[in-house]
Amino acid sequence: MVRLSFREQTLRVREEAIVASVNRLLADKGFDLMTVDEVAADAGIAKASLYRHFPSKEALAAAAMVRLLERTLALVEQQAARSDASAFERLAAVVRWALKLQLAGEMPAVPSQNSSLRTELLASRVYLDLLMEVSEHLGGWIVQAQAAGDIDPQLPPEVVLYTVFARACDPVPAYLKAGGAFTDAQIVDWVASTCLNGLRRR
């Protein structure tokens, strides 16, 4: 760990605060409806200053996505270190974590259709590396779970991987929460189990 100068540390702190604001706003309104003015207001700095840190709105969103993947990777590595869990249980833990994050309003939502943002993400080395690393961990668990008979071996691992990823942006938890009839824990249980049971061998 390299010792940073005071100047660099304050820069880091400020940028982390900005990205946290972006994350919150992305979770709340999504990329298209989030305005840079709002980000600046939420972060408590002027818009021009914001543009000194990040060159574009797309870069802001990309930074939030990188932050999300970093958090995801941290959880994945924590699960990988567990000696008492099966591959299927590790996958289940990741799904449940993502659902909790979403219910807590901390899951940034970026439309896969927006091409300028897509371009920015696909051009980001850090983003792609993190995505690859997370995918490889999950992919390994999927193959193991199939070998163990917990996941249907007939399903291509790709299908399982995308299905797991897709729970992160599933609209069902938000709708159930909006209904107000259930607790967050119930929602996580039901959505996670319907997702995971659908992958099991029959």
Add this chain to the structure above:
Amino acid sequence: MVRLSFREQTLRVREEAIVASVNRLLADKGFDLMTVDEVAADAGIAKASLYRHFPSKEALAAAAMVRLLERTLALVEQQAARSDASAFERLAAVVRWALKLQLAGEMPAVPSQNSSLRTELLASRVYLDLLMEVSEHLGGWIVQAQAAGDIDPQLPPEVVLYTVFARACDPVPAYLKAGGAFTDAQIVDWVASTCLNGLRRR
């Protein structure tokens, strides 16, 4: 069935063509990225003329959603008329139909986050009535399938209903199709079965 004047008929035909364009563009780019200019160009009329038929961009999208629900209701009533199918099989048919529609690029995508569009939809009597009618049919089948032991009776019917609805906007089919490694039929089979098996009693 009331006989329409020639004038009214041509109006209907034109508006139906407009809504078909909107449907295609919504499926392709989503609400935010769809521009009214594109709709006008695709429908082959000037933008000002478009605004004679529909008062706003939101109204255009709402019309497309009504059209979708009308198509859905037609399929649901067709399934309701089948005497050879269980409630679970009817539900499965609806899910598979929605997935096929999505893969065919005919499933309009509207963000649930966009508040102006949400307001327009919640203010549309026709939309709400259709949504209610479809939901009641599906809800009835869900309860029947639970009584028959095909769907886990522990799951609130609401959870099952939303889970079924959510498959219509699931990103997984599009990603699998983009990968290019699978046929549409395979994708429909896998996504539908992982969804429906997840609802089964264990």
Add this chain to the structure above:
DNA sequence: GTCTATAGCCAGATAGAC
């Protein structure tokens, strides 16, 4: 490095001729 003020642009909506 942060601010105020503004440029530039684009998309939704409208005016007015025909």
Add this chain to the structure above:
DNA sequence: GTCTATCTGGCTATAGAC
């Protein structure tokens, strides 16, 4: 009812003072 041409507002991004 349809068109061309235009208005309007809001958004991203930047200039320039301090």
